[in-house]
Amino acid sequence: MTSEPAEQTELSHRARAMLRAVAEGRAHLATSREPDLYIDGVPCCDQFTAHLLTHAGLITADQGRFGELMPATLTPEGATAIGAVAVAA
Template identity: 40%
Template sequence: MTTKGYTARHRAMLQAIADGRGELACGRAPSLSVDGLWCDFTATIELFTGGLFRPVREAAAGALAPAVLTTFGAQVLRSLLAV
């Protein structure tokens, strides 16, 4: 597994999701908030389309759902923390 291209921002976003502080606005282009503040849109899309996190449950477009790491996302986070 490679972590090349992931930044401290990506790591912080993944850590926040792992800590249960992330909330996803579901839709075609999802948005992630941490502690009520919206995250970098580009980084959110990179992590989401990379399969690193998902909503904890299916939600209608525009609805909010807690974000959770996927198994792959947890592996990437562990690798980023080890660097």
């Protein structure tokens, strides 16, 4: 057994792909309490994971009006999460 932090070992392939899309500047978040993620202008198929990534502090967006789409950005923690995965792969 390894003692790696849970947030690094428990990211699914889909979650990592979502983080990469954010890092590439292809994602937007709809501002709300449960922000929905859009990639390439299309609603993401897994909003549950999008909410988890947001609440875990891996992605964020500037505040806008309720429901407004704002560019999503990777937090330092999000960059570390996909960087750690890239090194381990």
